[in-house]
Amino acid sequence: MRITNEMNLPQPFVSAAESEYRYTPKRYSATSVMKGVRESILQRRHDDEIESDASQMVWAIFGTAVHSVLEKAEGTDSQVKECKMEVVMPNGYTLSGIFDLYDKETGTVTDYKTSSVWKVKFGEFDDWRTQVLIYAWMLRQNGHDARRGEIVALLKDWSPTKAKIGDHPPAPVYKVTWDFDDGDFDDIGAWLEDRFAEIEAAEQLPDDELPVCTPEERWAKPEKWAVMKKGRKSAIKLYDTEQEAYDRLALLPTGHYVEHRPGESRKCEDYCSAAPFCSFYKGGAE
Numbered sequence: 001m002r003i004t005n006e007m008n009l010p011q012p013f014v015s016a017a018e019s020e021y022r023y024t025p026k027r028y029s030a031t032s033v034m035k036g037v038r039e040s041i042l043q044r045r046h047d048d049e050i051e052s053d054a055s056q057m058v059w060a061i062f063g064t065a066v067h068s069v070l071e072k073a074e075g076t077d078s079q080v081k082e083c084k085m086e087v088v089m090p091n092g093y094t095l096s097g098i099f100d101l102y103d104k105e106t107g108t109v110t111d112y113k114t115s116s117v118w119k120v121k122f123g124e125f126d127d128w129r130t131q132v133l134i135y136a137w138m139l140r141q142n143g144h145d146a147r148r149g150e151i152v153a154l155l156k157d158w159s160p161t162k163a164k165i166g167d168h169p170p171a172p173v174y175k176v177t178w179d180f181d182d183g184d185f186d187d188i189g190a191w192l193e194d195r196f197a198e199i200e201a202a203e204q205l206p207d208d209e210l211p212v213c214t215p216e217e218r219w220a221k222p223e224k225w226a227v228m229k230k231g232r233k234s235a236i237k238l239y240d241t242e243q244e245a246y247d248r249l250a251l252l253p254t255g256h257y258v259e260h261r262p263g264e265s266r267k268c269e270d271y272c273s274a275a276p277f278c279s280f281y282k283g284g285a286e
Contacts, residue, residue, distance in 0.1 A: 001273065004053045016064070017057035023047060030097035030134045033195050034127065036213025037202045042274035045207065050273045059156065063114040066154060067100065070112055078105035085138045089196045099135045107147040108177075109135045115153040120174050121167055125151070129178050130188070136180055137188050149178045208279040215265075223263035230255045 005014050023044045032040045043050065071082045080102045087095045101110040109132055119125075132149030139146035158172035202210050215222075225245035226235035236256070239245040245258045268281045275281040 001047060001050045001052055003057070004051055005055075006053050007055045009054050013061075014054045016061045017052075017054040026092065027094040027096060028196070028199065030095065030131060030138070033095065033192065033199070034130060034134075036211075036217035037195075037198055038210040038213050038278065038280070039217070039272055039274050041199070041202055041210055042207060042277050046274060046277045049277070052273060059114060062156065066114055067112060070100070075101070076103075076105075079103050085135075085142055087138050087141045090193055091196055091200050093196045093200065095134075095138065095192065095196070097135055097138050099139070102139060102144070102146065104144070107145050108150050109139060109146050109148070110150040110152060111135070113151055113153040114156050115174075117155050117157050117159075117169060120153070120155065120169050125176050128176060132178070133180060133184060133188050134192070137185050137192070140185060147180055149180060151176045207277060212280050213268075217267070218265035219267040219271075220265045221263055224261045226259045226261055227252070228257050228259050230257070235259070 001019065003014060003017050028040065032043075035043075067082075075081055081100065083099060083102065085097050085099070089095055099109050100112045102108070103110070111128070111132055113128070128151045129149065132151060136146035136149055153174045153176070155169060155172050155174060158169060162168040163170050198211070222240070224238045224240065225242050227237050227239070227245055227248050228235055237248065238261075239248070242258070242260070249256055249258055265281075268275050268278070272278070272281070
C-alpha cells in the first residue's frame with residue numbers, strides 16, 4: 001500500500017502509518033481469511049497500487065501504539081505476549097496469526113482492540129469471537145490447551161458525561177469473554193479448511209471472476225421502503241417491498257408518503273481498500 005500525505009503532516013506521522021508487511025504466496029493471516037475471498041485476493045494483487053492518506057490512518061496508528069505499550073508492560077509468569085503462530089492447512093497453505101496475550105494457566109487467549117462505543121452498544125461481537133476462536137484453535141494445533149477467548153477493547157469515543165445516562169458503557173475499557181468447547185473447535189477447523197480451499201480455487205481466477213463477498217462480509221444493508229409522515233423525521237414503518245409500503249399507505253390519511261431507501265454495502269463504500277479494483281463495487285454495490 002502506498003501512503004500519501006495530502007495534509008503535509010510531519011514525516012514521523014507518515015512513517016508511523018507505513019507498514020513493512022509484504023504478502024507471501026500461499027500464506028494468509030487469521031484476519032485476512034476472515035475477510036471476503038475477493039477482498040483479500042484483490043488487496044494482495046493490487047497492493048502496490050492501493051493508496052491511503054496518512055490522515056486517514058490515525059486510528060491504525062493509535063491501535064499500534066496501544067499494542068506497543070501493552071506488549072512492553074509486565075505480565076505474569078504464566079502469560080505469553082505477542083507470539084507468532086503458524087498452522088499448515090491440508091492444501092499446503094499456511095495460516096498465520098499473532099495473538100496479543102496467552103495465559104497458559106487459564107487457557108485464555110486475549111486480543112486488544114481499539115473500538116467505537118457503538119460496537120459495544122449494538123453488541124456486534126461475532127467477528128471478535130471468530131478471531132479469538134481461530135487463535136485458540138491455532139494454539140491447540142501447536143500443543144497448547146487454549147479453551148477461552150477474550151477481547152479487551154479500548155473505546156476511543158467513550159464519554160464520561162454520556163456514561164452517566166442511557167446505555168453508554170460505564171468505562172472506557174470493555175471486556176468480552178467466551179468459553180469454547182470441542183464443537184466450537186471442530187466447527188472453526190472445518191470452516192478454515194473450506195476457506196483455504198476456496199482461496200486456492202479463487203487465486204486461479206481473474207479479478208472480475210472472483211467470488212463476490214457475501215452480504216455479511218460486505219456489511220450489506222438491504223433496500224427498504226419507508227412509510228413517512230410529513231413533519232416527522234423517522235419512518236412510521238419500514239417495508240422490504242414497495243408493494244407492502246404502498247398497501248399500508250392506502251390505509252393512511254393524507255399527509256403520508258413512501259420513501260425509497262436504497263441498499264448499500266457499507267464496507268465496500270468506506271472500509272475496503274480493494275474497492276477501486278472490484279467490479280462488483282464499480283458496478284454499483286448494494
